[in-house]
Amino acid sequence: MAMGPLITAAAILGGLNVLLLLPLLGVWVRNYATFRTGLVAGLIAFAVAMLAENAIAVYFFFSMQSFYAGDPHVQQAVLVLRSLQFVAIAGLSYTTLR
Template sequence: MDLMLNVARIAAGVNILLLLVLVAVWGQNYRKIRSKHTFGSAVFALFLLAENGLALFYYLNPPPMSVPAVRAMMYLQVLEVAGIAFLVYVTVD
């Protein structure tokens, strides 16, 4: 279970870093072009940032959790890394 928590912690940390990049780029784009789409994207990234911050807090201070719950959350965090990494790729490229 420690390995799964460590993977989830790392994934949440990577998500936070990637989301900070997206918020910076989308925020800058919104200031330039004032598009609702870029504003919505930046707000969405901020909500995901808050979610990942809270997840990381719980991964660093874990309450008693069952192994299946930890495994499921780890898989979700890893999938989220893939999705956010793709967003960074298409946004920054």
């Protein structure tokens, strides 16, 4: 069964989230090596958790397509949540990397 357009968009956003989190994680690991503060350690933990969550989500989008295919409201909710997460990570990336 092919993925619908909403789940395809959610999968793409999950992949973009992973791509945005990788450089953030790199910056925060370098900063932790320099400053060794709890705040930076917390940012690293956040990045690792979000990276794992998004990678697992993308995996499930492709391996369990029928799980999301049944209800269009579920697909819409998944897309909205991925979109909100993307906006949050993009804002954090912009702030951190500039």
